[in-house]
Amino acid sequence: METFLQQLANGLTIGSMFALVALGYTMVYGVMRLINFAHGDMVAAAAFVGLTVYTQVMGQATSLFAVVAIFLLTAGLMACVGVILERVAYRPLRTAPRLSAVVSALGASLVIQNGIMLIWGPRMRIFPELVPQQFWNFGGVVISLIQVLILVISLVLMVALYLFIEKTRMGAAIRASSIDQDAARLMGINVNSIIALIFIIGSSLGAIGGLFIGLYYRGITFNMGWQYGLYAFIAAILGGIGNIPGAMLGGMLLGLFSAFISGYVSSTWADAFTFMLLIFILIVRPTGLLGERVAEKV
Amino acid sequence: MKRTMLTLMTAFAVVTLMVGMVSAETLKVGVQAPITGSYANEGQGIENGTRLLANQINAAGGVMGQQIEVFVCDDQATAMASAICARELVNRGVKMIIGSYTSTAAEAAQKIYYDAGVIQTSDGTADSLTEKGYWTFLRNSFPNSAEAEYAAEYMVNVKGYKNIVVVSDFSSYAVGLADATVAAIKARGGNVVSYDKIRADSQNFTPVLTNIRSKNPDVIFFAGYYTDGGQLRAQQVALGIKADFIGGDANDNPDFIKLAGSAATGAKIINVPTVDMLPYDLAKDFIRDYEQAYGERPPSIWGLMNIDGMRAIIHAMEQNQSFDTRKAVEYLWNMEEPLEGITGPLQFAKDGNRIGSSYMTFEIQEDGSYKIAHQQ
Numbered sequence: 001m002e003t004f005l006q007q008l009a010n011g012l013t014i015g016s017m018f019a020l021v022a023l024g025y026t027m028v029y030g031v032m033r034l035i036n037f038a039h040g041d042m043v044a045a046a047a048f049v050g051l052t053v054y055t056q057v058m059g060q061a062t063s064l065f066a067v068v069a070i071f072l073l074t075a076g077l078m079a080c081v082g083v084i085l086e087r088v089a090y091r092p093l094r095t096a097p098r099l100s101a102v103v104s105a106l107g108a109s110l111v112i113q114n115g116i117m118l119i120w121g122p123r124m125r126i127f128p129e130l131v132p133q134q135f136w137n138f139g140g141v142v143i144s145l146i147q148v149l150i151l152v153i154s155l156v157l158m159v160a161l162y163l164f165i166e167k168t169r170m171g172a173a174i175r176a177s178s179i180d181q182d183a184a185r186l187m188g189i190n191v192n193s194i195i196a197l198i199f200i201i202g203s204s205l206g207a208i209g210g211l212f213i214g215l216y217y218r219g220i221t222f223n224m225g226w227q228y229g230l231y232a233f234i235a236a237i238l239g240g241i242g243n244i245p246g247a248m249l250g251g252m253l254l255g256l257f258s259a260f261i262s263g264y265v266s267s268t269w270a271d272a273f274t275f276m277l278l279i280f281i282l283i284v285r286p287t288g289l290l291g292e293r294v295a296e297k298v
Numbered sequence: 299m300k301r302t303m304l305t306l307m308t309a310f311a312v313v314t315l316m317v318g319m320v321s322a323e324t325l326k327v328g329v330q331a332p333i334t335g336s337y338a339n340e341g342q343g344i345e346n347g348t349r350l351l352a353n354q355i356n357a358a359g360g361v362m363g364q365q366i367e368v369f370v371c372d373d374q375a376t377a378m379a380s381a382i383c384a385r386e387l388v389n390r391g392v393k394m395i396i397g398s399y400t401s402t403a404a405e406a407a408q409k410i411y412y413d414a415g416v417i418q419t420s421d422g423t424a425d426s427l428t429e430k431g432y433w434t435f436l437r438n439s440f441p442n443s444a445e446a447e448y449a450a451e452y453m454v455n456v457k458g459y460k461n462i463v464v465v466s467d468f469s470s471y472a473v474g475l476a477d478a479t480v481a482a483i484k485a486r487g488g489n490v491v492s493y494d495k496i497r498a499d500s501q502n503f504t505p506v507l508t509n510i511r512s513k514n515p516d517v518i519f520f521a522g523y524y525t526d527g528g529q530l531r532a533q534q535v536a537l538g539i540k541a542d543f544i545g546g547d548a549n550d551n552p553d554f555i556k557l558a559g560s561a562a563t564g565a566k567i568i569n570v571p572t573v574d575m576l577p578y579d580l581a582k583d584f585i586r587d588y589e590q591a592y593g594e595r596p597p598s599i600w601g602l603m604n605i606d607g608m609r610a611i612i613h614a615m616e617q618n619q620s621f622d623t624r625k626a627v628e629y630l631w632n633m634e635e636p637l638e639g640i641t642g643p644l645q646f647a648k649d650g651n652r653i654g655s656s657y658m659t660f661e662i663q664e665d666g667s668y669k670i671a672h673q674q
Binding site: 133259263 | 468500536538559
């Protein structure tokens with residue numbers, strides 16, 4: 001039983017990181033019908049930016065204020081990078097065939113990944129222990145402070161995003177743009193600013209996910225964006241791509257699924273089972289768990 | 299007339315070019331190492347060391363009058379890139395290959411160097427590297443089996459651990475070391491309660507560790523590399539697993555301590571002496587020169603082992619007064635007295651293994667330094 005509960009805690013921690021990253025994929029897809037393949041690398045870049053902010057801007061301070069400042073500064077910087085990415089790599093291709101935009105996304109992914117390598121070098125960089133090493137033991141189930149922080153902050157951010165999308169005028173504009181961009185434009189919505197907003201939100205949530213990866217695992221490499229990007233992408237599809245609660249659910253489920261498979265079957269097979277789950281979902285529910293059934297116009 | 303002139307001029311140009319090539323003949327040395335990726339640190343150590351030694355030899359007049367020219371190829375520690383590197387370096391006409399760091403990469407390139415008659419000297423510790431009968435391969439470190447015997451002896455007979463867990467990744471090196479250690483533990487009557495495998499670089503090891511915790515281990519022996527080892531140790535402590543942690547030789551890297559953070563204290567590592575613990579004058583001089591040239595100490599002893607391999611091959615060529623690779627290897631097989639080395643005496647067996655072993659156990663202290671916990 002304690003093994004089961006421990007795996008549950010493990011799964012929820014990584015699941016919430018997947019969910020944060022998955023939101024970036026799903027929001028961009030929702031409005032632009034584009035898979036932003038560069039998103040995973042943006043997450044990796046955020047971890048490196050965060051490390052630089054810590055060493056250069058904060059002067060290696062480890063106070064609570066410094067940690068909050070690192071999160072805010074990094075999220076802000078990555079939001080700017082996200083907007084630039086959209087301007088440079090996607091907006092010129094808005095009316096081009098969809099394949100061109102996908103190729104552009106793959107290109108942007110390579111540019112960011114190699115950019116990280118050129119700036120920060122090919123070696124693994126190591127995060128300091130910014131969060132105190134505090135553990136609680138609940139009858140054999142050990143939970144650390146960083147796990148609690150990751151879970152709580154992720155949930156708060158996700159609830160905030162959900163309320164923003166569902167309850168505010170700006171959120172309504174985002175929803176309208178995702179249903180029909182032309183109609184939204186006719187209703188006086190500036191679709192370009194909506195898309196910029198999507199990139200700001202997606203990139204800053206991804207940045208927080210990247211910082212969590214850095215703080216939790218401590219080792220970051222320039223090519224890790226591919227791995228986390230892939231998991232988050234699967235999570236987004238699992239929940240129904242384009243659907244915001246779906247990405248949250250998909251991320252959590254994927255985290256739990258991979259923890260239980262690694263724990264009870266074999267860590268060797270965790271990836272194989274993850275992809276089998278993806279294929280299974282796509283066969284049974286092609287639109288994902290929470291995705292709506294849409295009649296494809298052929 | 300015009301045509302004859304053209305022919306003459308072409309002939310002249312060709313001859314000058316050939317003369318030019320002959321007079322600029324060099325001893326070509328290839329470095330095959332992971333210059334990028336997770337083990338870039340080690341790969342760059344091999345490259346830097348090779349260039350330093352080449353510069354030193356060149357400044358002293360070269361090898362039998364020929365200057366050494368170094369070619370570097372990045373194998374990214376993968377089998378695929380390794381085979382590409384091997385072909386590229388062979389095509390450049392190198393006589394010897396220094397590296398690679400990982401057994402996986404060294405193994406993937408072995409056949410290509412063997413077919414081309416190029417000597418390959420690697421610090422790879424997988425036993426399989428010397429089991430193929432390739433005369434071109436010289437191991438400049440000590441094989442896994444020697445380390446496995448030492449680790450098993452330490453865990454079973456010195457420390458008397460009752461429940462032993464062995465963890466490895468899927469690389470040829472780690473599986474080789476883990477298999478040999480499990481066999482050596484069983485041969486001593488020890489009890490292996492679990493033998494688990496993790497995927498290198500996957501970062502999330504808590505699911506596997508949670509299972510290990512339910513088996514109440516006294517010790518976790520990790521046979522993989524430091525990038526995973528540091529995180530494994532951190533996550534072990536985070537899960538409240540009280541067992542001792544012993545890392546195999548590839549955990550001996552400053553990044554292990556940084557990754558494990560405060561959990562590093564008390565972790566043990568089994569390896570040959572560290573860079574700082576080498577007692578030889580040759581080592582002290584070379585490490586001082588290395589620091590002067592690059593502003594940092596060699597990342598680990600593995601780069602220095604490779605440099606020893608290169609020194610041995612060049613020594614053999616000079617003794618033979620010949621650049622013939624086969625003769626050089628035969629000379630090394632038949633050396634009566636060991637050659638003085640940076641990492642200890644150098645002598646090779648006919649299967650390409652380096653003779654001897656000097657493993658010991660270090661315990662990581664609170665300030666990140668090593669204390670010798672056990673010595674043979």
